[in-house]
Amino acid sequence: MSFAFVIDINSVNIVIALTVLILTFIFISTEKLPNAIAAMTGGFLLIVFRIVTQEEAVEFIDFDTVGLLTGMMISVAVMRKSGLFEYIAIKGIKLTGGNPWKILVVLSIVTAVLSAFLDNVTTVLIIVPLTFAVAEAIRINPLPILISEIMFSNIGGAATLIGDPPNIMIGGATHLDFLDFISNNLPVTVLVSIVTFMLLRLIYYRKLMAIVVEKERIEAFDETKVIEDKKLFTISLVVFSLVIMAFVTHQLHEISLASVALGGGFVMMLATRQDPEEILKEVEWPTLFFFLGLFVIVGGLEKTGVIGIVAVKMVELSEGEITYATQLVLWVSALSTTVINSIPFTATMISVIRDMEAIMPGNIDPLWWALSLGACLGGNGTIIGAAANIIVAGFSQKTRYPLRFAEYLKVGLPLMFVSIIIVSGYLFLKYGLLR
Amino acid sequence: MNQVKDYMYKDITSVNETTTLRRAIRIMRLHRIDAVAVVDKTGKYAGCISAQEVINASVPDYIKSIYNTSFMSRIDQITAHLTNMLDDPITHLINKKCPSLSPTDSMAYAADLLSRNKKTILPVVEEGIFLGWVSKIDILSVVSDKQKT
Numbered sequence: 001m002s003f004a005f006v007i008d009i010n011s012v013n014i015v016i017a018l019t020v021l022i023l024t025f026i027f028i029s030t031e032k033l034p035n036a037i038a039a040m041t042g043g044f045l046l047i048v049f050r051i052v053t054q055e056e057a058v059e060f061i062d063f064d065t066v067g068l069l070t071g072m073m074i075s076v077a078v079m080r081k082s083g084l085f086e087y088i089a090i091k092g093i094k095l096t097g098g099n100p101w102k103i104l105v106v107l108s109i110v111t112a113v114l115s116a117f118l119d120n121v122t123t124v125l126i127i128v129p130l131t132f133a134v135a136e137a138i139r140i141n142p143l144p145i146l147i148s149e150i151m152f153s154n155i156g157g158a159a160t161l162i163g164d165p166p167n168i169m170i171g172g173a174t175h176l177d178f179l180d181f182i183s184n185n186l187p188v189t190v191l192v193s194i195v196t197f198m199l200l201r202l203i204y205y206r207k208l209m210a211i212v213v214e215k216e217r218i219e220a221f222d223e224t225k226v227i228e229d230k231k232l233f234t235i236s237l238v239v240f241s242l243v244i245m246a247f248v249t250h251q252l253h254e255i256s257l258a259s260v261a262l263g264g265g266f267v268m269m270l271a272t273r274q275d276p277e278e279i280l281k282e283v284e285w286p287t288l289f290f291f292l293g294l295f296v297i298v299g300g301l302e303k304t305g306v307i308g309i310v311a312v313k314m315v316e317l318s319e320g321e322i323t324y325a326t327q328l329v330l331w332v333s334a335l336s337t338t339v340i341n342s343i344p345f346t347a348t349m350i351s352v353i354r355d356m357e358a359i360m361p362g363n364i365d366p367l368w369w370a371l372s373l374g375a376c377l378g379g380n381g382t383i384i385g386a387a388a389n390i391i392v393a394g395f396s397q398k399t400r401y402p403l404r405f406a407e408y409l410k411v412g413l414p415l416m417f418v419s420i421i422i423v424s425g426y427l428f429l430k431y432g433l434l435r
Numbered sequence: 436m437n438q439v440k441d442y443m444y445k446d447i448t449s450v451n452e453t454t455t456l457r458r459a460i461r462i463m464r465l466h467r468i469d470a471v472a473v474v475d476k477t478g479k480y481a482g483c484i485s486a487q488e489v490i491n492a493s494v495p496d497y498i499k500s501i502y503n504t505s506f507m508s509r510i511d512q513i514t515a516h517l518t519n520m521l522d523d524p525i526t527h528l529i530n531k532k533c534p535s536l537s538p539t540d541s542m543a544y545a546a547d548l549l550s551r552n553k554k555t556i557l558p559v560v561e562e563g564i565f566l567g568w569v570s571k572i573d574i575l576s577v578v579s580d581k582q583k584t
Contacts, residue, residue: 083503090506125500132497136512217510225505398496 014304016049021297021348029340029384036286039293039344046300060299064258065172066291069119070283071261072162075240076118077282078268082233083226085114085126090223093134098215100140100208105197107131108148112156112193116163117244119284120153120388128392132399137221138213143401144204146392147411151196151380153388155419158376159189161257162247165291166346166375170368171257173350178247178257184369188426192377192419199415232272239268290343298347302355307348311355323432325356326366327424333374334420338381338413346375366431373423381416383408437577439545440538443559445567449474450484452529457521459484459528469556472565473529480565482531483558492528493517535560536569546574 020042027038046052052060079085089110096102107127114123127149135142157164161171161181170176227233243264247257269279301307318324329349336345349371357364379386383393383405389412396403449472450459462471463486470485493516498504535558536545549557549571556570 080502086501086503086506126502129497129500132495133501133507133510133512136495136497137510220509222506222509225508226503228503228505395497395500 010304013049013051014306017046017051017297017301017304018306020045021301021344024294024297025340025344028344031390034286035341035343036289036293039290039297041293043293043296043300046296052296052300052303056299056303057296060302061292061295062169062172064256065169066288067256067258068162068168068172068261069165069291070288071243071258071263071265072119073283073287074265074279075236075243075261075268076122077279078232078265078272078274079236079240080122080126080282081229082236083228084233084237086130086226087223087233088114089127089130090221090226093130094218094221094223096218098138098213098218100138100211100213101201101205103134104145104148104200104204104208107134107145108152108197111149112152112159112189115153115156115388116159117240120157120164120386121391123156124149124153124388124392128395134218134221135401137217138211138215140208140211140213141401143396143403143407144200144208146396146401146403147408148196148200148204150383150386150389150392150408151412151415152193154376154379154386155189155193155196158373159186162261164376165343167372169343169346169350170372173354174368176365176368177250179251181372182248184430185373188373188423191426192422195418195422196415199418200411203411235271236268239264239271291347294344294347298344298351301348302351307351308355311352312359314352315356315359320360322360322362322364322366323428325360325364326370326427326431329353329367330370330374330420330424330427333371334378334381334416337375337378338385338416342375342379342386346371349375366427369431370423370427373427374420377416377419377423380419381409381413383412385412385416437542438538439536439540439542439559439569442542442573442577443536443538443567443569444468444573447565447567448472449480449565450525451475452481452526453524455522456489456525456528459525460486460489460521468568468570470558470568472558473525474565479563480535480558480560482529483533484525484528484530485533485554485556487555488528488530489517493520533558537561538566542569542574542577545569549574 024038024042027033028035043057047054047057089107092106092110093103096106111123111127114126128146131142131145131149135145154164158167161167161178167181171181243260246253246255246260250257269276314325314328318328333345333349353364353367353371356367379389383389383403393403446466448462448466450462451474459471463469469487470483472483473481475481493513495516534548534552536548538559538561545557556568559566559569
């Protein structure tokens with residue numbers, strides 16, 4: 001009698017936790033509610049329904065991820081003031097001599113490199129307005145460049161631990177460090193970049209080069225003017241380089257990423273004499289609360305046992321074989337994140353893979369790489385696939401060149417599939433055949 | 436008390452919704468003021484259009500999003516946008532919620548309203564009828580020009 005009662009309570013809990021998770025996914029993916037509000041309300045509901053206690057909720061939060069994000073946001077807020085990013089982008093544009101195809105390539109590479117070190121949304125918020133400025137100056141249609149920038153923000157973000165939220169979360173949750181991400185993800189993202197450029201060239205080269213541009217208008221750009229404060233420029237660049245070096249040498253000093261990032265952020269504020277009031281306002285608090293809420297929801301789901309059931313199913317589907325499981329995680333991640341937000345998806349999958357670890361023999365690292373690459377690159381499939389895509393599309397709606405869902409889909413979806421096929425082959429060779 | 440009616444600049448020149456931007460700018464230049472009042476078909480005050488709003492509208496959103504535009508100092512995109520807007524009606528530039536003063540308001544209140552709304556000039560309106568303007572310089576003259584008080 002009492003046993004039946006326990007079962008019943010637990011299944012009610014499963015229903016509640018799943019309902020909260022699914023509703024949160026729906027509200028976020030359809031943009032019916034701001035992310036932070038959806039996730040925090042969801043987390044709150046789990047506490048109200050006694051599925052988790054407040055103490056458990058706090059334990060579920062991965063403060064390594066939250067701290068790393070916060071630290072990077074602080075550093076970026078200081079560096080933005082220095083004009084460093086505009087300087088790099090405009091310098092690059094001038095090197096192209098006004099050749100539209102080369103502008104696409106240079107701005108995409110700058111986007112990829114910045115995305116590898118900064119949050120993708122921040123990167124596109126810097127690059128996209130500059131792209132419009134250049135496109136208008138030489139009177140070309142900016143849409144091919146914007147589409148390419150979206151794709152390369154997600155590709156570049158996949159390359160490093162700090163490049164994209166899924167990677168930051170995986171880095172926070174596992175033993176994998178900065179160098180592991182470089183050695184596993186960087187080679188394949190370079191390969192994907194090369195193939196993506198070749199395909200974009202086939203699609204856009206003739207269209208872009210059909211216009212004779214006024215090169216003088218590019219030469220009129222003066223990148224040296226954006227650096228108003230040379231000292232701020234130098235110090236922030238030096239501190240940021242030190243932070244990256246500390247990430248790279250993690251194995252030597254074993255100071256956690258979150259501590260390095262937060263410490264680096266505040267040292268940068270100290271060294272450049274920033275007003276904390278002003279800089280901390282630039283921290284994206286809604287994003288941080290979004291993460292906090294999600295960790296609680298996923299933790300609640302984990303506690304009810306749903307995550308464990310999904311993990312067992314995935315192991316069964318892949319017959320306990322790591323090679324199959326890797327492909328399964330990769331394709332599920334890529335296809336899911338083309339339509340749903342990669343952050344809640346990754347939060348959920350991290351729990352699933354952790355449970356798989358308990359029941360799968362051997363090293364399960366390939367599963368983390370499959371999740372990372374699938375969740376980052378999957379975002380390229382549609383205009384709503386990643387936060388950066390949505391930001392660029394939203395931004396373009398206010399201009400004479402609105403980026404439409406279908407127009408992006410025609411290019412983004414096939415190129416996303418090509419990239420996942422490349423990753424699939426890479427993971428198969430690296431962890432299947434050459435194991 | 437120093438009242439708005441004693442210091443305002445009485446000028447009831449106004450335009451309507453269908454006026455072109457070109458004409459509105461010409462009126463501002465001729466009258467040497469930063470704004471022009473807009474009246475509806477029945478002659479009632481309906482808002483104003485200020486030089487500030489015209490300039491704001493001529494700066495494209497993407498330029499507003501660039502953190503530091505000094506690298507574009509030798510590029511003339513903004514005037515090009517403004518030129519394109521010249522023959523359009525001013526409909527979308529009209530600020531219908533433009534804060535206004537009444538003739539019996541104190542000049543002190545006028546000063547506060549100007550600084551709060553970051554305006555250089557405010558319309559004076561009484562029962563829907565546009566009467567004139569109070570500018571920043573009118574406020575300063577309250578203290579500098581003792582004879583008037």
